[in-house]
Amino acid sequence: SVTGVQTCALPIYFSAVAQFAGELRDRTEFLYISPLKALGNDIQKNLEIPLGEILQMAGERGLLMPEIRTAVRTGDTLMKDRRLMLKRPPHILVTTPESLYILLTAEKSRAILRDVETVIVDEIHAVADDKRGVHLSLSLERLEALTGRPPVRIGLSATQKPIEDVAHFLAGSGRPDPVIVNVGHKRKLDLGVEVPSTELGPVASNDMWDEIYERIVQLVNAHRSTLVFVNTRRLAERIAHQLGERMGEENVAAHHGSLSRKLRLEAERKLKEGQIKVLVATASLELGIDVGTVDLVCHISSPRSIAVALQRVGRSGHWRGAVPKGRFFVTTRDDLAECAVLVRAIRLGELDRLIFPEGSLDVLAQQIVACCAAAGSAAATAGEDAGATNDGWDEDELFALVKRAYPYRNLTRATFDEVLTMLSEGIASQRGRYGAYLHHDRINRKLRARRGARLAAITSGGAIPDNALFSVVAEPDGGNVGTVDEDFAVESMAGDIMLLGNTSWRIRRVESRTSRMLVEDALGAPPSVPFWRGEAPARTEELSQQLGELRKEISDRLPGVVPVEGWRNLPVVAEAVGWLREECGLDLSGAEQLIQYTLEGRAVLGDVPTQTTIIAERFFDEGGGMQLIIHAPFGGRINK
Secondary structure: OHHHHHHHHHHHHHHHHHHHOHHHHOOOOOOOOHHHHHHHHHHHHHHHHHHHHHHHHHHHHOOOOOOOEEEOOOOOOOHHHHHHHOOOOEEEEEEEEHHHHHHHOOOHHHHHHHOOOOEEEEEOOOOOOOOHHHHHEEEEHHHHHHOOOOOOOEEOOOOOOOHHHHHHHHOOOOOOOOOOOOOOOOOOOOOEOOEEEEEEOOOOHHHHHHHHHHHHHHHHHHHOEEEEOOOHHHHHHHHHHHHHHHOOOOHEEOOOOOOOOOHHHHHHHHOOOOOOOOEEOOHHOOOOOOOOOOOOOEOHHHHHHHHHHHHHHHOOOOOOOOOOOEEEEEEOHHHHHHHHHHHHHHHOOOOOOOOEEEEEHHHHHHHHHHHHHHHHOOOOOOOOOOOOOOOOEEHHHHHHHHHHHHHHHHHOHHHHHHHHHHHHHHHOOEEEOOOOOEEEEOOOOOEEEOOOOHHHHHOOOOOOOOOOOEEEEEOOOOOOEEEEEEHOOOOOOOEEEEEEEEEEEEEEEEEEOOEEEEEEEEEOOOOOOOOOOOOOOOOOOHHHHHHHHHHHHHHOOOOOOOOOHHHHOOHHHHHHHHHHHHHHOOOHHHHHHHHHHHHHHHHOOOOOOOOOOOEEEEEEEEOOEEEEEEEEEOHHHHHH
16 A cells, blocks of 8 residues: 555545546646656556555446556656556646656757646755755755646655744745645654673674674564665665575565666566565665565664654554554664664654754756746747746846845846856856856847757756766676775776675776676675765754763763772662663663763863864874864754
């Protein structure tokens, strides 16, 4: 069945279909925007069941019910399916923010969006706090200008704070206050922190990892199906390989963004159908994807975010009366503190606050070029963008469109005009000017696209940063396995064995010119694990605040206590241990180690670092060089 928040939105369309069934025409009326390709595929699959039931019920009542078509348009969509969608538009179109931008900009695909009446933005929190959300907000305004009437906008999310700001982000500026339906994000959860019997340190030892693998195997065997979440693709491959050696490769699969679409869909299908016992995944399976009846979610190390933890644990217990069950595996002392704080924050009902980027000018420039390019070839056709004519976009109308997007509500006309000047005059260099994509008629106040502007807008669209990746191609069939980091590909040699998709591959050659790595099946030979740079998440400010408060609470409960022989037997320590076990889901060993770590740090630093107490620690390395550490628990956004 469709997951919780998605279920809320689909009856809106189904009721409309039932009411106007006899008048259903060949046009797209319902647009479903998903931040993840996998989630989009999942929504389409889950639409087919209720749509089939509607047709069956109509037949039983003697009603003539037309076929209701659905389609997915993402970067993975095959060319034949894209052409079919243009010839015969689906009634329900599922897409991503980036693909919506392309649909709005490409000449032929714009036509199928003119009749959209309802737009759903699923998992809106996943895009609202970065430039993808800024980009999407302008695409929604462009869509409204194209349809000539405001489509109903519906946003879905289980973890959004502050919900009022998210609602205004969705609705845009200068409009009536949106309606908010808030059923709350708190629900009963079965949470716990798994602490190895080996004493924790600054890094995890091989023995500790073996203990973690064995514990995961025990939990997997005690449940029907299990999801194991990790923070990096490298760790996903490594853990899937280790679990496969212990449980059999046929019972384990890996799922992450560097695997090909075919391998990802195959892993999702196997988990839903019960063909595998455990799936090791990154954020690629984090959001509301229907992964069947998952009993348990394990998370290796801290997810570094309260909302991410809620989303990932929420992948389990997806049936009536079930309680989501999550276990956080700690690998270091810092992990122990973060996971303890995480459980406490979730029980207190805390959430990470979304911070919205304001007026991103790079996104604005991209969308202005796309607007003018789209209007240039089809401005005379019926239903074209308001403000666009054969002579191009009126600059005042375009400014008004941009201002209606929530992130640009405070954009000044002077800044807007400076962007137009850059796009029309280009950028000066030693070899002359380049990058001029628009003609700016200052007398008639019109903007028109120059030659090549549409191609530039389509090929350079979106706000997801480029990654230097090499495609991994299996020989002799030429199938796409996935991608690896450029640095890993360059450092690899022919004959090396690597792991990707929980399968060993022998590298035949690396083609730098085409950014391809040609491989063949290594038939289970011992592999090395590839790496991808810069993918580990940073800790959020809210979780960092909770971490500082927990340190302070432990320190205040144990004034004057020093971790020397016999300190565990003190009555105040026993009280603190009991409080941590009840408050943070720790066992005896975990609570004692967290107290010891906090007290040792206080003894060395003189206090515990919090958001009101920043501590500078100086030390000398092995070479005699002086090093300085700033203990400032504010999270990645501020510390960077």
